[in-house]
Amino acid sequence: MSTETKCNPDLVRERAKCTFDVNELINLFYGSEKATKERRHFEDAVLAVKELKDAIPEEYLSHKERYENGVRKATILRDVYRDYKAKHNRDPPPNQITKAVIKDISPFLLHNGMFVPTIAGQGTPEQQAEWLPKAESMQIIGTYAQTELGHGSFIRGLETIATYDPKTEEFVLNNPTLTSFKWWPGGLGSTVNHCVVVAQLYINGKSHGIHPFIAQIRDLDTHKPLPGVKVGEIGPKMGFQTANNGFLGFDNFRIPRKNMLMKNAQVLKDGTFVKGINEKLTYGTMVMVRVGIVGDCSFYAALAATIAVRYSAVRHQSHIKASEPEAQILDYLTQQHKLFIAVASSHVYRNAYLWMEKMYTNVMKELSQDKQDNLPELHATACCLKAVCSRDAGSLVEECRLACGGHGYMASSNLPLTYGVTIAAVTYEGERTVLLLQTARYLMKAWMAALKGKVLSPSVSYLLNSLKESKKPWQNTPEGIVKGFQHVSFGKVKAAYETIQKYMKQGKDYEDAWNLASVQLVKASEAHSRAILCEVSWEAVCSSSASPNLSRVLQQLAQLYLTYWTLETSGDLLLYSNITKDDLIILRDKYEELLVAIRPNAVGLVDGFDLRDEILNSTLGSYDGRVYERLMEEALKSPLNQETVNSSFHKYLKPMMEKAKL
């Protein structure tokens, strides 16, 4: 029997309506037919491992059990990765199968995501040769320990100290205050035995700024903390329950000189400090991860959209017309308004990620040739896109959850957990406002350069164009809308700059003027991000190799994104571009037409994300649409349903009822 025949009939009908080839979309989204095949093949291999299946849903486990189960599965998954690599002589293809296995966040996330990359990016060739083979083969397990109780955003303010002792050629690590304790690093709680510790370097009483050091913190055999190390777990959070975030403090803990990662700056045996060409290169791993987070946002938006769109096709409630049967809730335009922007945004973030990945790769290549000219642009762009995409993706996931009504509130929908994980990215790897203010610094510099008529980097060159060109009449085309967002960014950058100047003319120094203008500065960075997202995604769609049928739908999605944000930020456009009220009315109508045009393809579009049921892990979103059956099946797994009468009846309820009779 084919999968289709077992499917909910609404979903069968939806799929029959689709006007494009879903497989073509899948291949385009993931790069090629070969990439799809390899990814699916790897996912199959992982899912074939029986031990990776959970007996009961994670939510019924205690905090401790959940962690232990997470570690168990992470180690099995690690074996599958290793075997694949041995067999195919290459890493497994990019995939999201960890989501199907760990469900929440892997206790190895920081090992793979930041510990290994920091050694690779910040270590000398000798250090890489020493640590990388051990780390990559999991002989050692590590994390990235930067944030402290007292400081996360302002990393120059970190208080962990590494004092160089030239007599023994060692660094002495200390956490002199409570606020200096490391707090947050994933895996630190009970999993890792090593970490990259970011600490203030002191030589002969002189501070030399923050640098990364490798410290072994637990014994490799017993896993006990080494003498001088105080380490533990920080407790339950809004999400990330299996990430095993921890705390760490050192008391005169010695590590050899070679444990300072010295690709950028060095400490020689005699204690001579050799400065790197740019001290901000020490922050390199964070830049890489910020780029990666834009890709993650695409995944989380796709996951939530798949669940909510499929559910909305299956769910019937109320009537659009009294004479007709109860409508699929997906037929309500308000529902389409809530959901289609998540589908469209996933594509936008994916294209933005691919664009950023190229920028990142180019800059890394240039840095390897000691060229740093494009590093500020990379940093500024990664900061603002990470900040805007993560916040937007969090809101989209929550909107998808709300769009599923009461059932969206069930843990088994997987939308609450997905929200907790998605929204965390607004804070980690650089808090949103703080990162937007980093971009604003860059925008202010670019603006000053534009005023002097200098050539600007590609991502901000529109500032110069907007300055030179007089504003042209508004055009209600995608290209016209992209230009409009650039005008908004231009206007906000200019206004923020002039506000700083105004305060300075009133006698304020630059820093105070900056703070007083910072709400505007943040908004300017947001507008700059929106202009990039619109431009990059529209260009990607226009240059795509898709067939005419698919291309039409992808253009509709991209136009939906542009139009949605035009309407959402119409006040800004009225203020800073030549858009008129009439243009906005035309766009409002166009937006509604786009919703209606996308509607028949809604299920096909989410099928095009190719997220299998095990990854969705949702009663509401599975391919076959057996929503109500799954909700009941999952409910029956509750431990409270494994007994007819719970002991609390005899202990509390009955005595209460009996007392009440007296």
Ligand SMILES: CCCCCCCCCCCCCCCCCCC/C=C/C(=O)SCCNC(=O)CCNC(=O)[C@H](O)C(C)(C)COP(=O)(O)OP(=O)(O)OC[C@H]1O[C@@H](n2cnc3c(N)ncnc32)[C@H](O)[C@@H]1OP(=O)(O)O
């Ligand atoms: C093959 C291609 C691959 C491509 C990409 C692949 C992507 C792979 C993806 C992997 C993803 C995996 C995901 C797995 C990991 C997930 C991790 C989740 C767990 C979370 C971990 C964490 O949170 S770790 C801790 C993160 N912490 C932060 O982010 C702290 C934020 N704060 C800061 O970064 C800084 O303090 C600051 C930037 C806010 C300020 O720093 P500082 O005070 O030193 O600077 P100033 O403000 O004075 O600015 C001075 C000057 O420096 C410039 N600058 C600052 N930072 C950088 C930088 N990183 N690079 C370059 N330049 C920088 C700044 O702009 C200023 O310049 P001026 O010219 O003076 O204006």
Ligand SMILES: Cc1cc2nc3c(=O)[nH]c(=O)nc-3n(C[C@H](O)[C@H](O)[C@H](O)COP(=O)(O)OP(=O)(O)OC[C@H]3O[C@@H](n4cnc5c(N)ncnc54)[C@H](O)[C@@H]3O)c2cc1C
């Ligand atoms: C789930 C999760 C996982 C994490 N994993 C790790 C990890 O593995 N390793 C690690 O080292 N860290 C990790 N972190 C820590 C994370 O990187 C920090 O929490 C993050 O960088 C924000 O710093 P903060 O907590 O100091 O926030 P704060 O800076 O205290 O932010 C609080 C408020 O102050 C505002 N603020 C702060 N500075 C400024 C400013 N200059 N201008 C304007 N407003 C400002 C912020 O906008 C925010 O509203 C993790 C955090 C989370 C939530």
